[in-house]
Amino acid sequence: MIRDPAGEAPLGGEFVDVVNAAGKQMAALRTNIVTGAECGDQQPYVLIDSEPMQALAEPGAADQAVPRYVFEGRGDATAKNASPPTIASYGITMMPEETGPMSCPMFQLFLWPPSGALFGQAYDPAKNATPGDPGLPYLEKAKLYATTAEYQDVRKMITSLRPAEAAVTGTVTEPAK
Numbered sequence: 001m002i003r004d005p006a007g008e009a010p011l012g013g014e015f016v017d018v019v020n021a022a023g024k025q026m027a028a029l030r031t032n033i034v035t036g037a038e039c040g041d042q043q044p045y046v047l048i049d050s051e052p053m054q055a056l057a058e059p060g061a062a063d064q065a066v067p068r069y070v071f072e073g074r075g076d077a078t079a080k081n082a083s084p085p086t087i088a089s090y091g092i093t094m095m096p097e098e099t100g101p102m103s104c105p106m107f108q109l110f111l112w113p114p115s116g117a118l119f120g121q122a123y124d125p126a127k128n129a130t131p132g133d134p135g136l137p138y139l140e141k142a143k144l145y146a147t148t149a150e151y152q153d154v155r156k157m158i159t160s161l162r163p164a165e166a167a168v169t170g171t172v173t174e175p176a177k
Contacts, residue, residue, distance in 0.1 A: 014117075018157065024127045026154050027091070029161075031117040043074040043085050045103030046139055048146045049155065053092060055162050058111045065096045067110040069159045071123075071146055072098075073139045074106060081138050082124065088142035090151075091120015091158065112163075119158055 014031040049071040056067040070093050075086025082088070091108035108120050123142045125134070130145045145151050 018154075020150075025121065026127070026150075027119060027121045027158055029117065029119045031112050031115075039104035041085075042102040042104055044077060044101060045098050046073040046077070046088075046143075047098065048072060048088070048143055049090070050097060051159060053159060053161075056092065056110060056112075065094050067092050067094050068097070069155065070097075070108070071142070071151075071155075072103075072106065073123075073142055074103060075139070077137060077139050079138050080135070082122070086138060088123040088139060089120060090123065090154065091118065092161070119161055121154075 014029060016029045017025050018027040018029070020026050047070065049069070051069045053067045053069055069091070071088070071090040073086075073088035075084075079086040085105075087106065089106055089108055092110045093106075093108045094110045095104075095107050109116050109118050111117075123145060125138070125141050125145075128145050129148060129150050130141050131148065132141065132144045134141075136144070
């Protein structure tokens with residue numbers, strides 16, 4: 001189900017929440033946001049899922065990484081709950097895939113005319129139906145969540161995002177309906 005909190009979008013961008021049947025937010029799409037980040041302190045890193053999204057590659061941006069869908073985590077593998085710097089999140093990023101056990105902070109933003117967008121959500125065991133022992137560490141619960149039908153549905157929905165066809169007067173993009 002789509003919830004459109006009209007009037008809340010900064011700078012005139014799109015602002016859409018995707019909620020499940022119980023009304024819990026499963027993902028959010030925000031457009032017209034600024035992209036770019038600097039790497040501060042690195043944290044332990046875990047990649048749970050990843051898929052390149054070539055359809056979102058910006059024409060003429062050959063020097064940019066192809067956007068990709070990720071479900072990734074940062075922080076203390078033994079932490080029982082999400083609390084900075086321990087967090088897991090799924091969404092679209094422009095950042096290259098990490099190659100080691102340490103990573104920069106999460107940057108799940110991507111180019112989307114006229115500037116950038118976010119389409120994803122932080123993993124929350126209270127919102128995301130997760131199997132297994134509730135006493136497991138937070139990042140272990142995130143890995144288990146990736147095995148669920150709910151996660152596969154959310155992943156499919158996020159990875160289905162495509163730019164709209166070019167209009168006669170120029171390029172127009174909008175979220176997948």
